[in-house]
Amino acid sequence: MHTTRLSSTLTCLARHSRRYTTAPAAHSETATERKRTIFSGIQPTGILHLGNYLGALSNWVKLQNEARPTDDVIFSIVGWHAITLPQDPKQLSKSRKDMLATLLAFGIDPKKAVVFFQEDNQCHTELSWILSCITPVQKLRRMTTWKSKIATKRNANDESEVDESMLHAGLFTYPILQAADILAYRATHVPVGEDQTQHLELTRELADSFNRKFTNKKRFFPIPTQLITPCRRVLSLKDPSSKMSKSAPNVSSRILLTDPTSEIFQKFKGAVTDSIQGVTYDPINRPGTSNLLSILSACTGEEVESLAARYANKGHADLKADVAEAVENMLKGPRSEFERLRHDHKYLADVAKEGAEKAKERSTKTVEEVRSLVGLC
Known part of the structure; x- marks a missing residue:
């Protein structure tokens, strides 16, 4: 059996990571003394970049490693979400496997967490359909993500330019599928970025609506709490x-987790x-310089203000070289493991199969009870 090896740098990064903050849930009841079920998903669309790692994946690893014995930690590679926009089938098939290899290489341990392909568990789509039957269309119209995705696909700068004739039903309703992903496991905590707050709020509303409509206000579905990742935006x-993006046309705008050493140094150099002399942390007036300091802070665990003071009398060339070195040291071990895996x-097939079986075991009971509650059995 293979084991996932983390580099000492990753261990250091997890050690220095700040605590999670939680967004307020619809209900004030806390679950600190109870079993937590943590769920999150990631799309298999291309190799992850540095922003994905620092903003999500490293925090997944931290949650997994710090979970209590009673906690359930579940991570899904969400292929059904990926096809809400056009995909090349052969490339998507390859990307699914590469994403699983990436998660394992960068620290997700299938002995500590459930990791699986969303499309291997039909409970997600069945629950999504049931939830769609209690979701007002107006709630979906208020979702901003489908507009931004179409705008990105068209390389449009203004979301008001979006033509709804380009909107497919899957892209419009995928927030319901996202809710089903979470509620199928009766998740109590969801680690996602602030850009997903609107979708998680819909999940909370649907959980509460289902409870009121079918369970006489009993908490069949818990109201999930958002865990906001502590890393500054890359x-x-x-x-x-x-923000750093996989869809940006300029490949030099992002550091891929699989970039070789030479490309990492070249991208940071450019x-x-x-043109201001010296180095200061000023995200409003000096966003590029501040971004480099934030990345270095995330890699080393040193506070960004301390870094800024240390580089105050140095130039951008020194800062860029040191950031590149820190990122390379952080990525080189997992990058090698990814190439092997x-x-x-x-x-990979064995891990996916075992993960899907565990996911089905956890979600089937929920869906069977939902069927009974709505009168389908």
């Missing part, structure tokens, strides 16, 4: 007014900063 290396097709 910005584009070429346009620090926007990162956009400013992505070719071990049997191991």
